[in-house]
Amino acid sequence: MECQLTITLAEQKKEKPSADKLGFGVHFTDHMFTMDYTEGKGWHDPQIVPYSPLTLDPAAMVFHYGQAVFEGLKAYRNQEDSVWLFRPDQNFKRMNRSLSRLSMPLIDEEFVLEALKKLVAIEKEWIPTESGTSLYIRPFVIATEACFGVRASHTYKFVILLSPVGAYYSGGMKPxxxxxxxxxxxxxxxxxxxxxxxxxxxxxxxxxxxxxxxxxxxxxxxxxxxxxxxxxxxxxxxxxxxxxxxxxxxxxxxxxxxxxxxxxxxxxxxxxxxxxxxxxxxxxxxxxxxxxxxxxxxxxxxxxxxxxxxxxxxxxxxxxxxxxxxxxxxxxxxxxxxxxxxxxxxxxxxxxxxxxx
CATH class of the missing domain: 3.20.10.10 (D-amino Acid Aminotransferase, subunit A, domain 2)
Structure with missing residues (x-):
């Protein structure tokens, strides 16, 4: 992508949950990544911004015809306190396969991976340190055009949210x-x-x-x-x-x-x-x-x-x-x-x- 990623940092930070209150997917970090798509223009305006609600027209096609795909991956701290992702390239390859199946525009896999790395680096302090904990990553794409016509949307929004999560097997792994x-x-x-x-x-x-x-x-x-x-x-x-x-x-x-x-x-x-x-x-x-x-x-x-x-x-x-x-x-x-x-x-x-x- 030719457009540059812009970064706007939050002026106020949220209070971080304690390790025993993490759960799964109920807390969200201070920032998110967003990018828009317009037919004829392609993907544009990639940015990291403070976490905030999305504003969508009630006629947005995602609500009516279900053009929505997502991914799930995690960021981990290692023993030296550095941060790592596990096979993130495969998640974005699969996202493109999902987008193609739903007649949605493909993303630039290398660009969004670099954007994700910047977002995770900004939110490093949100990555919990306790055993088994991690930072869950949820990229998703939704159709945003306001139209009741049964066809593919002409506009879309790509978002990446981050959520600190607790250990899945906090009480030990049980069948x-x-x-x-x-x-x-x-x-x-x-x-x-x-x-x-x-x-x-x-x-x-x-x-x-x-x-x-x-x-x-x-x-x-x-x-x-x-x-x-x-x-x-x-x-x-x-x-x-x-x-x-x-x-x-x-x-x-x-x-x-x-x-x-x-x-x-x-x-x-x-x-x-x-x-x-x-x-x-x-x-x-x-x-x-x-x-x-x-x-x-x-x-x-x-x-x-x-x-x-x-x-x-x-x-x-x-x-x-x-x-x-x-x-x-x-x-x-x-x-x-x-x-x-x-x-x-x-x-x-x-x-x-x-x-x-």
Whole structure:
């Protein structure tokens, strides 16, 4: 981009929350990044400004036709107090794939990454120092044109917000109970399942609520055509360790291509663990379970990194995995991934990007 990033610092700073009050996504830093798009002009006016509400026309197309995509990543402090990002280039590559799917204008990945690094550097004091804490980063793009015509908007706004977050496993990592969903589907091939768009998440809430009413913490989503093949768990990708090898639902157009998913596969292959990306049916999983071959299961995503699964309920059948305990491979993956993110382990893949010294 030819336009220059302008920076306006806040005159008054917010009071920062204590570590025990961080939660997830409820506190926001003093500044944000914004940039606008106008058809015929392209992206323009990139700026870092004090955090403030957005002003949108009530007819803005995002409210009516749902052109909205987002990303999620984190910034981490290491033991030397320098700040790092984990594979941020992959987040912006995926954002462009999502934008393309929703007929929205692509962003300059290198430019927005540099803008993000400047924003995080400005907000360094907001990055908590306690173990397991981090600074969550939420880039998003919304359609802003005021129009009821069913078409792509001619104007958009790109925003990056930052939020200090607490440790995901403040009480220790515990396996979750999963309900295999048979009535609702998250996405179908040819739809928007492989895009990180807001509507996918809105459509998942009903099933999540009903699962919680049944006593389960997450939903295991099946495919929307045959209703038999595993796709995702909650808003995470999912893995199963079966008789020494790891099964991963293959990307098929309705599964989101997670950065943590890809990182997990890289680690497993580096360790010599057989990884099979394929269609994984519930019948195959249940057969493996009855034979005592389903050894571990876990989800992967930005917030939790690795989330162990201790139980699955499918068509009235209860499948208890590894005695509802976190398995050794799951633990090793979590420790290695977070060790790289926090600079405690060697980053042999070059995933970490330095923001500040």
């Amino acid at each position: 979750v109970k999963i309900y295999v969903e048979n009535n609702y589907v998250r996405a179908v091939r040819g739809g928007t399942g492989n895009a990180k768009t807001a509507g996918n998440y809105a459509g998942s809430l009903k099933a999540q609520e009903e699962a919680k009413e049944k006593g389960y913490e997450q939903v295991l989503w099946l495919d929307g055509i045959e209703n038999k093949y595993v796709e995702e768990v909650g808003s995470m990708n999912v893995f199963f360790k079966v008789k020494g090898e790891v099964w991963v639902p293959a990307l098929n157009g309705s599964i989101l291509e997670g950065i943590t998913r890809d990182s997990t596969i890289h680690l497993l292959k580096d360790w010599g663990v057989p990884v099979v990306e394929k269609r994984v049916s519930m019948e195959d999983l249940y057969e493996a379970y009855t034979k005592g071959e389903l050894e571990e299961a876990f989800g992967t995503g930005t917030a939790a990194v690795i989330s162990p699964i201790g139980e699955m309920s499918w068509n009235g059948l209860r499948m208890v995995i590894n005695k509802e305990e976190t398995g050794p491979l799951t633990t090793k993956l979590y420790d290695t991934m977070t060790g790289i993110q926090y600079g405690q382990l060697e980053d042999k893949f070059g995933w970490s990007v330095k923001v500040t010294e």
